Amino acid sequence: MFERIVCGLGLLGGKPCIHGTRISVEFILELVASGASREDILRAYPFLSVEDVEDAIRYAAHILKNDVVIAAEAGP
Numbered sequence: 001m002f003e004r005i006v007c008g009l010g011l012l013g014g015k016p017c018i019h020g021t022r023i024s025v026e027f028i029l030e031l032v033a034s035g036a037s038r039e040d041i042l043r044a045y046p047f048l049s050v051e052d053v054e055d056a057i058r059y060a061a062h063i064l065k066n067d068v069v070i071a072a073e074a075g076p
Helices: 025-033 038-044 050-064
Strands: none
Touching (some): 025 038, 025 050
């Protein structure tokens, strides 16, 4: 499903990364959140492809898709 994303305990402590790199999905999301465009990311990291960046974003969306936040009330 996400051919460009790999995870392994020996690679960045098990964080999902772009295959063949030490660039994590988390790092790609941090770049996007800070205002970097896809073109900005590719210019700064020319060894990445458009598909790498897009797969990282799709992977993150997929992982978060069914997350539910349940608020717990504080005790007395």
